[in-house]
Structure formats: C-alpha cells, structure tokens
Amino acid sequence: MPISSKGFARSSLALIIVGLLALIGIVGTTIWLVERNGAHFDEVTEARTARIAAVDLRNLLQSAQSSQRGYLLTLDNRYLEPYRDVIDSIVPAYERLNQLLVSYPQAEQAMEQMRVDIDAKLDELDRTLELAREGNLESALDLVRTDQGEVTMERIRTLLDAIVSSADQRTIDGVMEQRGAVGALRIIALLGALVIVAVVGGAAWLVLRYTREIDTARAEVETLNRDLEARVGERTRDLMRANEEVQRFAYIVTHDLRAPLVNIMGFTSELEASLGPINALVESHPDNPDDPVLVEARQTAAEDLPEAIGFIRSSTKKMDGLINAILKISREGRRELKAERIDLEALAESAVAAVRHQVAETEGDVDVKVTTPPVFSDRLALEQILGNLLDNAIKYRHPERPIAIAVNGRQERDGRIIIDVIDNGRGISADDHDRVFELFRRSGNQSVPGEGIGLAHVRIMARNLGGDIQLQSNAEHGTTFTVIIAPDLRAIARSKD
Numbered sequence: 001m002p003i004s005s006k007g008f009a010r011s012s013l014a015l016i017i018v019g020l021l022a023l024i025g026i027v028g029t030t031i032w033l034v035e036r037n038g039a040h041f042d043e044v045t046e047a048r049t050a051r052i053a054a055v056d057l058r059n060l061l062q063s064a065q066s067s068q069r070g071y072l073l074t075l076d077n078r079y080l081e082p083y084r085d086v087i088d089s090i091v092p093a094y095e096r097l098n099q100l101l102v103s104y105p106q107a108e109q110a111m112e113q114m115r116v117d118i119d120a121k122l123d124e125l126d127r128t129l130e131l132a133r134e135g136n137l138e139s140a141l142d143l144v145r146t147d148q149g150e151v152t153m154e155r156i157r158t159l160l161d162a163i164v165s166s167a168d169q170r171t172i173d174g175v176m177e178q179r180g181a182v183g184a185l186r187i188i189a190l191l192g193a194l195v196i197v198a199v200v201g202g203a204a205w206l207v208l209r210y211t212r213e214i215d216t217a218r219a220e221v222e223t224l225n226r227d228l229e230a231r232v233g234e235r236t237r238d239l240m241r242a243n244e245e246v247q248r249f250a251y252i253v254t255h256d257l258r259a260p261l262v263n264i265m266g267f268t269s270e271l272e273a274s275l276g277p278i279n280a281l282v283e284s285h286p287d288n289p290d291d292p293v294l295v296e297a298r299q300t301a302a303e304d305l306p307e308a309i310g311f312i313r314s315s316t317k318k319m320d321g322l323i324n325a326i327l328k329i330s331r332e333g334r335r336e337l338k339a340e341r342i343d344l345e346a347l348a349e350s351a352v353a354a355v356r357h358q359v360a361e362t363e364g365d366v367d368v369k370v371t372t373p374p375v376f377s378d379r380l381a382l383e384q385i386l387g388n389l390l391d392n393a394i395k396y397r398h399p400e401r402p403i404a405i406a407v408n409g410r411q412e413r414d415g416r417i418i419i420d421v422i423d424n425g426r427g428i429s430a431d432d433h434d435r436v437f438e439l440f441r442r443s444g445n446q447s448v449p450g451e452g453i454g455l456a457h458v459r460i461m462a463r464n465l466g467g468d469i470q471l472q473s474n475a476e477h478g479t480t481f482t483v484i485i486a487p488d489l490r491a492i493a494r495s496k497d
C-alpha cells in the first residue's frame with residue numbers, strides 16, 4: 001500500500017517521538033545511575049577513611065602500651081622513645097575518628113565510652129612510668145598487675161575492631177552496589193542502543209520506501225506530462241486553426257455585410273434628399289382640413305418620413321460601428337505577430353508617459369515597477385494592451401479621489417511574465433468580472449462613451465501572446481488587471497508551425 005504524505009509525516013513523527021523518549025530514558029537512567037554510583041563511591045571512601053583512622057588509633061595505643069611494658073621490664077630509656085613519639089597523637093587520632101563517625105548516631109555512645117577508656121589508659125600509662133622513673137618499680141608493677149589497664153585496652157581494641165569490621169562490610173556493600181549500578185548502566189545503554197538502532201533503521205526504511213514511491217510517481221507523472229503535452233500541443237494547434245477559421249469567417253461576414261449596409265446608407269441619403277421636393281409638393285397645395293389624403297401626406301412628409309429616416313440612419317451608424325469593431329478585432333487576430341526583444345520596463349514607461357499629463361490634471365500619480373528580464377514578444381500588441389488598460393483606468397476614475405495607477409511586472413517560477421495594472425477607480429461589480437471581456441459588453445453606469453470592444457480586444461491580444469488576462473476589483477479599492485504573457489513568443493510560433 002503506498003505511503004501518503006500525511007502517513008509519512010505521522011510515521012516519521014512517531015519514530016522521532018520514540019527515539020526521543022528512548023534518548024530521554026537513557027540519559028535520565030544514566031544520570032540516576034551515575035548519581036547513585038557516586039553516592040556509593042562516597043560511602044566506600046568514607047568507610048575506608050574511617051577504617052584507616054580506627055587502625056591508626058589502635059596502632060598508636062598498642063605502640064604506647066608496648067613501649068610502657070618494655071620500659072618497665074628493662075628500665076631502659078630507649079623503650080620510652082616510641083612512647084614519646086605516639087603519646088601526643090592518640091587524642092587527635094581519636095578526634096579524627098570521632099569526626100568521621102558523626103553521621104552515625106548509633107556510634108555516639110560507644111565513642112564517648114572509648115574517650116573515657118582512652119583517658120583512663122593514658123592516665124594508667126603515665127602513672128606507671130612516673131613510678132618507675134621515681135624508683136618505685138614494684139608499685140608500678142602492682143598497678144599493672146591489677147589488669148585494669150588491660151581490661152580498658154581490651155574494650156578499646158574491641159570497639160576499634162568493630163569499627164574496622166563495619167567499615168570493611170560497608171566497603172564490600174558499596175563495591176557490590178557500584179558493580180550493580182555499572183551492570184544496570186551497561187544493560188540500559190545496550191537496550192537504548194537497540195531502540196535507537198531500531199528507530200534509525202525504521203526511519204531509513206520509511207524514507208527509502210517513500211523516496212522510491214516518489215520516484216515511481218514522478219516517473220509516472222513525467223510520462224503523463226509527455227503525453228499531456230503532446231495532446232495539449234495537438235489541441236492548441238486545432239484551436240489555433242479553428243481560431244483562424246473563425247477570424248476569417250468574421251472578416252468575410254463583416255466585409256460582405258458592409259456592402260448592403262453601404263447601399264442602405266446610400267438609399268437613406270437619397271430618401272432624405274427626396275424629402276425636399278415632397279415637402280414642396282405638399283406645401284404647394286392649399287390647406288384643406290377636409291381632405292384626409294392631404295392631411296396624411298403633410299404629416300408623413302413633415303413627421304413620419306424624417307423620423308423613420310432618422311431611425312434608419314442611427315441604426316445603420318450603430319451597425320457600421322459594430323462591423324468596424326469586428327473587422328478591427330479580426331484584422332488584429334489575423335495580423336502576423338513579430339517577436340522581438342523588448343525591455344518591458346522601458347515599454348511600460350513609454351505607455352505611462354502618454355497618459356501622465358491626464359493623470360497629473362487630477363493631481364494623481366503613476367508608478368512603474370517592472371523587474372522582469374527582457375522578453376521576446378510583439379511590441380505593437382503589448383503597447384495596445386497597456387494603452388487600453390491605462391486609458392480605462394483614466395476613463396473610469398473615481399470622481400472623489402485623484403487617479404493613482406501602478407504598473408508592476410514580475411516573472412513567475414514557471415517563466416510566465418505577469419503584468420499588473422492597478423488603479424483606484426470606481427471598480428467593477430463581481431457579476432461583470434467575466435462579462436467585461438465579452439464583445440460589445442460594458443459594465444456599470446454607462447456615463448463614459450464606448451463601444452465595448454476594448455477589453456475583448458485586450459484579451460484576444462493577450463491570448464495571441466501566449467497568455468490571458470484576469471481581474472480583481474471592488475468599489476473601495478479599484479481594479480487590478482493581471483496580464484499574463486509568454487516570455488518567448490517564438491516558441492509559440494514554432495508550435496503553431
């Protein structure tokens with residue numbers, strides 16, 4: 001089943017959303033696991049630091065006790081050197097350990113007891129050493145033999161061993177948690193990679209399929225366009241031939257109509273000339289109201305015949321104008337177009353210059369803005385088109401505002417040349433937008449003389465130039481006539497040939 005543009009858009013959006021959600025999930029989970037891993041790392045670091053502090057304190061106390069025992073046994077001052085080195089570091093070591101365990105309220109009471117025991121142990125060490133230095137060795141040994149110091153030391157050692165064991169367990173637990181977080185991160189990254197690969201693969205497959213369908217559709221359209229161009233070219237040639245036949249027929253008909261019309265006009269003149277003798281003959285008879293023939297003859301000669309001749313003359317004059325209009329359009333349609341290189345901006349400026357003085361009389365203005373490249377077209381036809389549209393803009397001006405006309409030109413992407421003639425006149429009603437291009441049809445109030453052939457003539461010339469004419473209008477803003485012509489009339493001539 002082919003993929004529509006909406007289906008492609010919806011599928012692409014769905015894949016993008018899935019990929020975005022997968023990416024957000026990966027990033028969010030990764031951040032959470034990294035934060036959790038960092039917390040476990042900090043916990044392991046704190047446990048190791050506490051363990052080191054506990055071991056350091058235990059070593060310091062054991063070193064002080066060993067130094068005391070050695071001195072009491074030998075009374076050799078060399079055994080006191082280790083004692084002197086460590087005795088001042090014991091209390092700071094305890095304070096460091098206590099600070100590391102502040103975040104563990106369950107250790108607060110045990111640490112307070114340890115401080116009491118450490119003070120008691122240090123006091124026992126100082127007293128025995130002082131007694132020994134004073135020569136009272138036996139009293140010092142008796143103090144040692146009480147085992148009070150050993151019991152205190154054992155309590156301190158037991159608590160420090162518990163702290164070390166707890167730190168070791170915390171380290172093991174933290175390392176295991178870190179390994180679990182790393183494993184979970186690995187799994188999340190793998191799953192996310194699979195989802196992203198699936199999304200990218202689906203998007204690539206969707207794009208390839210849609211592109212392949214577009215290429216197929218484009219090939220079909222190109223084939224249809226070639227066939228259509230051939231059919232359009234054939235129909236265009238048929239229409240051109242039919243148009244030429246219609247124009248020839250119109251020329252022949254109007255030409256043949258002119259001969260009897262001339263005869264009618266001539267005999268009408270003779271009838272008009274004969275009114276003089278008839279009136280003289282009627283007037284030569286004396287007035288006799290009782291003679292009905294004479295009364296009717298007088299009325300016929302004085303009223304009926306002049307009125308009938310006037311009607312005949314006005315009708316033949318109107319018919320002569322219509323025939324002349326048809327002949328003019330027929331001749332224009334049959335005229336051979338001459339394609340030449342034309343600067344549309346210069347041509348528009350020339351057409352505007354011919355009417356600028358009329359616009360200036362109303363304190364109005366004409367603006368020309370043509371940005372098209374040079375075209376190959378018929379100069380006379382373009383001059384007549386612009387001249388007619390500019391004349392209409394002046395003739396059908398709005399009585400309450402100065403004339404404002406703009407002539408704009410541009411080239412569309414398909415190459416067509418667009419010329420807009422914009423005025424601020426009285427406008428054309430919506431019902432008459434199509435009628436104004438018909439022959440002998442006029443729009444609105446007929447306060448301006450005309451035959452109703454100008455816009456019909458313009459449309460014929462625009463179509464002969466490979467284009468057409470359109471309009472947009474309303475009474476408030478005026479009318480915009482849009483003339484469309486081919487950029488190169490020579491291509492149309494070759495197609496016609």
